[in-house]
Amino acid sequence: MKYIFVTGGVVSSLGKGILTSSLGAILRARGYRVTAIKIDPYVNVDAGTMRPYEHGEVFVTGDGAETDLDIGHYERFLDVDLARGNNLTTGQVYLSVIQKERRGEYLSQTVQVIPHITDEIKERIRRVAKEQEAEIAVVEVGGTVGDIESLPFLEAIRQFQFDEADGDVMYIHLTLVPYLPTSEEFKTKPTQHSVSALRGLGIQADAVVLRSDKLVPEDVRKKVALFTNVRPSEVFTSPTVEFLYEVPLVLEEQGIGRVVEKKLGLEPIQPNLAFWQNAVRKLKHPSEEVTVAFVGKYVKMPDAYLSILEGFRHAGIANDARVNVKWVNAEEVTDLEKAAEALRGVDGVLVGPGFGIRGIEGKILCARYARENRIPYFGICLGLQVAVIEFARNVLGLEGANSTEFDPYTPHPVIDLMPEQLEVEGLGGTMRLGNWPMRIHPETILHRLYGKDLAYERHRHRYEVNPAYVQKLIESGLTVSAVTPGMHGRGEGLVEAIELPDHPFFIGLQAHPELSSRPMRVSPPFHGFIAAALERKRQTKDLAQRLLPDAPQRA
Known part of the structure; x- marks a missing residue:
């Protein structure tokens, strides 16, 4: 087993995750089995209860x-596909060690940070790499060198160089090199201090990656090498790029793959990066362009919906189109007129996931406007639920229909908790999480998109479409296009997806298909949604040309 440890310095949010991912992609392009592990120094056991505005989305x-x-x-x-063990937190480590101590596994010992906490960290990293049969594990240490909470993790990865054979461990340090326009120069002093602090903890970086808005010139990289005890050929730049998928190409072009091969004693291999080159080309020079509205409540924090935005990019690559996003704050949509204003000029509408009542009525209004005006609609998780609520109110005629999450006393709880969920205690305990099967009905748009009868998608939700109302919804024209067979002993299937058969594209999924979408394997619903939005734009453009043949057309 080979290990690459990625640390960060100067400031947080430099892009250690993208560097770690890019290193993995570069090694995968050489044919290696690779896994990646994220160390988060916070005391939370997981990210499930964190605010999206503070931490971004929960993956x-x-x-x-x-x-x-x-x-x-x-x-x-x-x-x-990664798993629970790929995200390691302080909370998990200390909880495990305390539980072991309570069970008597450390009898007669004084339980300490060294060696008990550090041994737990090392054991978890090794176990994940072994279980996933990886040849190389790339491990990202969250936070910044100098943070108190990161010290046990940095000590643990320091010990790897003595626990493992020579040539099996590599350290890469990502640091900020600011550019000062006033003096027109890059400043390397923060990097020098950061690497020095890392050495003070017993870790000598084998390569240094400089984060900057633009490529750092050779003379600056030589200066960094001189002060950080690495060769100039081991200093790289990670500049700001238009698309994240460019980063592996930029780093490989500078030779980082060869340095990793040399340090880890790997056979020199010419990487196959053709997919990434083609994907970046399509992202930068697409044949078409489309605009979709994203209706949500965390619109000022795009990272709260990161996987959905990436799903748009994947669908854009697959459809050779640029996907522009128009952010719509659901709280500001208070009537149909405002919905029409917010959705003016868009080619598709996506209502995203979320918890809580804030912005719900605005989402319902946007779903109604998309349904009535035949705009392609894609509802994810809560987006399915608001579509059902809207349909129940305005088509089925159930006045006051709602979810019991938002109105516990609604006369028509078309969205509700299942009875077996009511007695579960603890946050997250009532949620459906992870992969669940969808049995897809034939002769539906969803079946055409997936091309099969059974698919698995990841879930993160608590409320369900109430089975008591399903038949009424179907009789009024709503199609239940997929169900999940049973839940906690329930015999009947829970609604997984709905669609409208007389609409160009109106689909809602209880699952989160964005979580399994990849650049090389786009999620089928995302592919279909963007294709439908493109078709609407073409039809709108053709209609405009017929009505006003002499009017200039916007590309």
């Missing part, structure tokens, strides 16, 4: 773990 793995959003980057760049 759910197939086995139901609520993890850091970087796990999503790893899956998309490496094209692998």
Whole structure:
């Protein structure tokens, strides 16, 4: 087993997750089996209860773990399914050690950070790499060198160089090199201090990656090499790029793959990066362009919906189109007139996931406007639920229809908790998490998109379409296009997807298909949604040309 440890310095949010993902992609392009592990120094056991505005989206793995959003980057760049163990937190480590101590596994010992906490960290990293049969594990240490909470993890990865054979461990340090326009120069002093602090903890970086808005010139890289005890050929730049999928190409072009091969004693291999080159070309020079509305309540924090935005990019690559996103704050949509204003000029409408009552009525109004005006509609999780609520109110005629999440006393709880969920205690305990089967009915749009009768998608939700109302909804024209067979002993299937048969594209999924979408394997519903939006734009353009043949047409 080979290990690459990625640390960060100077400031947080430099892009360690993208660097880790890019290293994984570069090694995957050489044919190696790679896994990636994220270490988060916070005391939370997982990311499930964190605010999206503070932490970004919660990424759910197939086995139901609520993890850091970087796990999503790893899956998309490496094209692998990761698991609960790939996100390691301080809370998990200390909880495990305390439980072992209570069970008597450390009898007669004084339980300490060294060796008990560090041994737990090392054991978890090794176990994940072994279980996933990886040849190389790329491990990202969250936070910044100098943070108190990161010290046990940095000590643990320091010990790897003595526990493992020579040539099996590599350290890469990502650091900021700011550019000062006033003096027109790059400043390397923060990097020098950061690498020095890392050495003070017993870790000598084998390569340094400089984060900057543009490529750092050779003379600056030589200066960094001089002060950080690495060769100039081991100093790389990670500049700001238009698309994240360019980063593996930029780093490989600078030779980082060869340095990794040399340090880890790997056979020199010419990587096959053709997919990434083609994907970047399509992203930069697409044949078409489309605009979709994203209706949500965290619109000021795009990272709260990161996987959905990446799903748009994947669908754009597959359809050779640029997908522009128009953010719509659901709280500001208070009537149909405002919905029409917010959705003016868009070619598709996506209502995203979320919890809580804030912005719900605005989402319902946008779903209604899309249904009545035949605009392609895609509802994810809560987006399915608001579509059902809207249909029940305005087509089925059930006045006051709602979810019991938002109105516990609604006369028509078309969305509700299942009876077996009511007695479960603990946050997250009532949620459906991870992969669940969808049995897809034939002769539906969803079946055409997936091309099969059974598919698995990841879930993160608590409320369901109430089975008591399903038949009434079907009789009024709503199609239940997929169900999940049983839940906690229930015999009947729970609604997994709905669609409208007389609409160009109106689909809602209870699952989160964005979580399994990859650049090289786009999620079928995302592919279909963007294709439908493109078709609407073409039809709108053709109609305009027929009505006003001499009017100039916008590309």
